[in-house]
Amino acid sequence: MKAVHFGAGNIGRGFIGHMLSASDYEVCFVARNPKKISMLQKRKEYPITLANRDQDTTIVNNVTAINVGEQDRVAEHIASADLITTAVGVSALEDIAEPIAKGIHLRMKQRNPAPLHIIACENAIGGSTRLKKRIYPLLDEQTRQKAERYVAFPNAAVDRIVPAQDHLDPLQVTVEPFYEWVVHRPALLDGFKKIKGVHYVDSLEPYIERKMFTVNTGHCVAAYFGYLEGFKTIRQVMSHKPLRAKIRHVMEETGAMLIQKHDFDPQKHSKYIDTILERFANPNLTDQVTRVGRSPLRKLSPYDRLVRPAMQASEFGIAIPHLTSAMAAAMLFNYERDEEAMKLQHMIREDGVSAFIRERMGIPDTHPIHGQVVARYEDIKGRKEATILT
Incomplete structure (x- = not known):
């Protein structure tokens, strides 16, 4: 063959x-x-x-x-x-x-x-x-x-x-x-x-969405949260207990949506999340935060690993404070050697946060997630700038 x-x-x-x-x-x-x-x-x-x-x-x-x-x-x-x-x-x-x-x-x-x-x-x-x-x-x-x-x-x-x-x-x-x-x-x-x-x-969608909105979402979230804290590798991020907990919270929010949509067993999905977190923490792998977080425009697009599960969770009435924080962190990814990261920062400077969320992420001004992401962005940016000043 x-x-x-x-x-x-x-x-x-x-x-x-x-x-x-x-x-x-x-x-x-x-x-x-x-x-x-x-x-x-x-x-x-x-x-x-x-x-x-x-x-x-x-x-x-x-x-x-x-x-x-x-x-x-x-x-x-x-x-x-x-x-x-x-x-x-x-x-x-x-x-x-x-x-x-x-x-x-x-x-x-x-x-x-x-x-x-x-x-x-x-x-x-x-x-x-x-x-x-x-x-x-x-x-x-x-x-x-x-x-x-x-x-x-x-x-x-x-x-x-x-x-x-x-x-x-x-x-x-x-x-x-x-x-x-x-x-x-x-x-x-x-x-x-x-x-x-x-x-x-026979039905692929549950497997694709479970992978995309658990593994891919969790991996990039680890990169964006870790980047803001100055970590260089995913392994370092996973060794930081508060950040690891934040990553798990995001995966639990996307998991709540997947459980409702695809009728997953909650206990099995929780074990799946455990497995994914252990994979990220593999001591024999060294993966750069900047590599995993690369191409933030694509990862913030309407049908990708951040916006898509957020919008679906909203349809089910699931609160997603950690996922909206992760989306905001992605918008603050300003790694100078990443072309998309630089383009993202230029768009926000030129048109503002709200316009970026509406036009590039496909979230209308009237959607409740829109205001949540704006608030998370301003909060994280403000705390980061205050840290730099002190």
């Missing part, structure tokens, strides 16, 4: 590529970094190390790579592949749509009758559906009609912490032991070879 994976970064190699190889897929990474591409082509393997006490290391084999710019070669690989996966970031899905479209066109032209599954493994709700919407306008009508029969785009939820890292071997990657990959079963076509370790479910 052949898999084409877009993105040879830490998530691609340390999570998706590893699982595909373990399921006996030959994996061709489509990447941009010439050095990594050359090394993957030459070695056809790389090591991944678990961030546990023994630092267990596994060799991932049956891999190679090609440059994303070689679109004809990429198309040839897609034409004969059984599976396409991605780990490029939601904003980059548009960039890989054209080579995938060319591959699908070639595949249909060659009359390959085997099913092709395209799974976007991104931190987003409906990632594969988003990718499909980017690809299909690039196909002619005849190819689209054929693709509807032979190409499927199952949505997925993925979860594994893979921090930024620096090894002597550029291909080596360190990952946490925990992982979760959930795929929407009804979207699969006959003939799909299941991937070992993947959980296939």
Whole structure:
């Protein structure tokens, strides 16, 4: 079985590529970094190390790579592949749509009758559906009609912490032991070879929202609260008991919404939160606060990990004082080396806090959360400025 994976970064190699190889897929990474591409082509393997006490290391084999710019070669690989996966970031899905479209066109032209599954493994709700919407306008009508029969785009939820890292071997990657990959079963076509370790479910939304609004929300909240307190790493933040308690309170607020919406068992969800907090505190992982908090504009957008659960909680009548504080903390993330953070600060200076909340976060002036976030922002900013002055 052949898999084409877009993105040879830490998530691609340390999570998706590893699982595909373990399921006996030959994996061709489509990447941009010439050095990594050359090394993957030459070695056809790389090591991944678990961030546990023994630092267990596994060799991932049956891999190679090609440059994303070689679109004809990429198309040839897609034409004969059984599976396409991605780990490029939601904003980059548009960039890989054209080579995938060319591959699908070639595949249909060659009359390959085997099913092709395209799974976007991104931190987003409906990632594969988003990718499909980017690809299909690039196909002619005849190819689209054929693709509807032979190409499927199952949505997925993925979860594994893979921090930024620096090894002597550029291909080596360190990952946490925990992982979760959930795929929407009804979207699969006959003939799909299941991937070992993947959980296939009939309803994906509960799993996606549980992950997005617990793991992703909690992780970025740890970064924003920690940044305001001057901490450098997530591990330092999690060692600070008052901050750890604040992070848990946020996750309990999003959890209250998830429990009502998806009928989760409260005790099981509380244990899930415990597990996530322990993952953040893993002593064998060092993750920078500024890395986890990066791209605050995206994380404050209407359908992402902060605003979306807040608005849904409000619909259920759930109080969210800690989540609104976290949203305010995100608005105060002013890390100078983060382009989005600087753009965010410029917007607030130019148009004001209320306009930012209305126009960028999608929360109307009349919505009760709007005033709560403004109040939290002014309070946190005022206390921070008072600390600086003293």
